[in-house]
Every structure is written in C-alpha cells, then in structure tokens.
Amino acid sequence: MSELKVAVFASGSGSNFQAMLDAALPCRIELLVCDKPGAKVVERAKKKDVPVWEFSPQAFPSKEAYEQAIVEQLQERKVEWIFLAGYMRLVGPVLLGAYANRMINIHPSLLPKFPGLDAIGQAFRAGERETGVTVHYIDEGMDTGPIIAQESVDIYPNDTMETLETRIHQVEHMLYPQVIRKLIK
Ligand code: GRF
Numbered sequence: 001m002s003e004l005k006v007a008v009f010a011s012g013s014g015s016n017f018q019a020m021l022d023a024a025l026p027c028r029i030e031l032l033v034c035d036k037p038g039a040k041v042v043e044r045a046k047k048k049d050v051p052v053w054e055f056s057p058q059a060f061p062s063k064e065a066y067e068q069a070i071v072e073q074l075q076e077r078k079v080e081w082i083f084l085a086g087y088m089r090l091v092g093p094v095l096l097g098a099y100a101n102r103m104i105n106i107h108p109s110l111l112p113k114f115p116g117l118d119a120i121g122q123a124f125r126a127g128e129r130e131t132g133v134t135v136h137y138i139d140e141g142m143d144t145g146p147i148i149a150q151e152s153v154d155i156y157p158n159d160t161m162e163t164l165e166t167r168i169h170q171v172e173h174m175l176y177p178q179v180i181r182k183l184i185k
Helices: 015-022 040-047 063-076 093-098 119-125 161-184
Strands: 005-009 028-034 052-054 081-084 103-107 130-137 147-154
Touching (some): 015 161, 028 040, 028 063, 040 052, 063 093, 081 161, 103 161, 119 130, 130 161
Parallel strands (some): 005 028, 005 081, 028 052
Antiparallel strands (some): 130 147
C-alpha cells in the first residue's frame, strides 16, 4: 500500500511542523503550504527536503483564487489530509469544500475559551489558573470546529508569559503528532 500523503499549512516559526517531522509519522508530508514567504517554517521544510509552496495572498485577486490554487497543488500531489499548524488565516469555502472532515488545526487554549489570536496571552491576562491545547476539525469559523482532543496546562502564580508559552508548546508538540497518528491509522 502506498504511503498516505498529507500537507501542513503554517505561517510562522513551525515548531509544530518540526514536531511532526521528528515524530516520524506514518505518512508522507508531501507539501508545506506557507502564506508568508521566508517564514522560519520554510527553512525547516527545506532542511528535510519537504516541498514548499509559498504564496503571497496579495498576489491573487481573491481568497477563492488562492485557495483554488492551493487545492490544485494538493490534488496534483494526491494529498488526503491537511494539518494546520500556525496558519494564521481563516479557511474559506473552496478549501473546506475540497477537504471537508480532512482538515484539522491545533490551538493553544482550551476551546471554546480564548479563540483567535494570542490565545496564550488572553488566558494569562484573564488570570486563569488553567489553560491548554486543543486539536479540532476546521469549519468556517475562527477555532470553532468539532473538538478531537484537549490537554490542560496549569498556570502557576509565578508563571510569566514565556514560561507558560514554553509549557504549552511542549504539550502541543506531543499532542498533535499523537492525534494525527490516531486519525490516519
Ligand atoms: C501554535 O501555538 C499553534 O497552536 C497556533 O499557532 C502556533 C504555531 O506555532 N495555532 P509554531 O509555528 O508551530 O511554532
């Protein structure tokens, strides 16, 4: 049987992408899609010979147009699953139509609490004693799709944003590969 092909979408540092590479998942990361040309995640992909499709959304007339271009790339490469890892855009109907129930995301809070940007900071500033990490399916909303897995992370009185962020990322890097492994088996 040929290996399952997946794509990762990321816009930033790519530490979750790196965790997937390091986890030696039973699938082939066929493409990294990055909407911020030059992001650190691109370097990580190149080091491991993962093909990259970088694009500037501004170079396309519409969201539909760039999503159509992405879908063409994915279908040419026979990609079956999409894993979002710090892709900082809402997914639109074109991608959702092509990959319904085959597209998941990781978010650094216990959804439905603290969706959107700076979820770690939102929880920290709210004085929460606990936050966490969620892996969920993508729908048209902002971090609203059905939840697949969650893990909580305590917030200690002596935490700073940095210490909390570090612990959250550690949990992300374990949880995301674990969930992916279960989903694709
Ligand atoms: C992670 O915290 C992830 O949960 C969120 O964006 C961040 C991406 O970090 N969606 P990285 O680029 O994987 O380091």
